[in-house]
Amino acid sequence: MEFAARYQPAGDGEQVGGDFYDVHPLPSGTGGGSLVVLGDVCGKGMAAAVLTGKVRTTLQALLPLIDDHLRVLTMLNNALINSHHDRFVTLVLASAVPVAEGVRLSVTCAGHPPPLIVRRDGTVTMAETGGTLIGMLPEIRATTAEVLLAPGDTCLLYTDGATESHGGPLGREMFGEERLQRTLSACAGMPAEAVVEHVHMVVSRWVGAREHDDTALVAVTAPLHPRNLRTEETRDA
Numbered sequence: 001m002e003f004a005a006r007y008q009p010a011g012d013g014e015q016v017g018g019d020f021y022d023v024h025p026l027p028s029g030t031g032g033g034s035l036v037v038l039g040d041v042c043g044k045g046m047a048a049a050v051l052t053g054k055v056r057t058t059l060q061a062l063l064p065l066i067d068d069h070l071r072v073l074t075m076l077n078n079a080l081i082n083s084h085h086d087r088f089v090t091l092v093l094a095s096a097v098p099v100a101e102g103v104r105l106s107v108t109c110a111g112h113p114p115p116l117i118v119r120r121d122g123t124v125t126m127a128e129t130g131g132t133l134i135g136m137l138p139e140i141r142a143t144t145a146e147v148l149l150a151p152g153d154t155c156l157l158y159t160d161g162a163t164e165s166h167g168g169p170l171g172r173e174m175f176g177e178e179r180l181q182r183t184l185s186a187c188a189g190m191p192a193e194a195v196v197e198h199v200h201m202v203v204s205r206w207v208g209a210r211e212h213d214d215t216a217l218v219a220v221t222a223p224l225h226p227r228n229l230r231t232e233e234t235r236d237a
Helices: 046-061 069-082 176-185 192-207 229-236
Strands: 002-008 019-025 034-041 089-099 102-110 116-118 124-126 142-149 154-158 215-221
Touching: 002 019, 002 192, 019 046, 019 215, 034 046, 034 154, 034 215, 046 069, 046 089, 069 089, 069 102, 069 142, 089 154, 102 215, 116 176, 124 176, 142 154, 154 176, 154 192, 176 192, 192 215
Parallel strands: none
Antiparallel strands: 002 215, 019 034, 034 089, 089 102, 102 142, 116 124, 116 154, 154 215
16 A cells, blocks of 8 residues: 655644644554544644644544444544533544455545545546534534555545635635546546645645645555565565
8 A cells, every 4th residue: 555645734824723644553453454544623723733632642542443433433522522622623534454456445534525536547536425523513423435446546535725725817716626636537547645746736836825724635545566575575585
C-alpha cells in the first residue's frame, strides 16, 4: 500500500486550525493493515486545538476495537459529550488491508464528506458511507462502505477546505465537488504522492493569494506495480 498526505493551513495563518490526519498500524492479526483517520474540528484557536488532541488520543486508545468503526465512533462521541465540549468534529475512518487483489478498505464517515475513489481508467466514484457528526448528539449513526482498490486505484480522503475554497477568475466561485472529481480523474494510475501533490497544486492555484480554510488530503493507493518481495529476496540470495 502507498500513503501520502498534504496539509495546507488557513490563509490567515493566525490561529491553529482544526483539520488533522493520522495513520496508525492496525492491531496484530489484521494482515498488516493501517488505519487512516482524517477529521475536522469545528472552529479554530486553542479550544479547537485542545479538542483535536483529545480526539486523536482517544482514537489511538480505541485501536484494539477498530474492527467495529461504529462502536469506536460511539465511544468517541460519548467521551466528547461527557467532557462537555461545545464543539463538534467530523471524521472519516479508513481501515486499509493489503490483499492479493490490491487493497481492501473499510470506510466510515461521521458528518464528513465521503472519500473519492479514482480507478485506473479515470472513473471517479464516491464511497457509499455517511453518518452523524461527533460530539453533539447523545446517539450517532454511521454506515461503513467496503471498497476494493485494484492496482492503480486510489482512495482520496479530504476536508471541506478543498471543495469550499473560493477562487477562480472572479475570486468568488467555490472549487466544488465536481471540479475536485475532474481533478482526481486526471490522477488515474498515479502513485499516492503524485495524487495529493496534483490535487493540492490545482486547489492552491484556484485560491491564489486569497484567504482560505485549512485543507487536509490523504491518499491510499494500491500500487500499479507492487514490489515482489519474494522475488527480490531470491535475487539477493
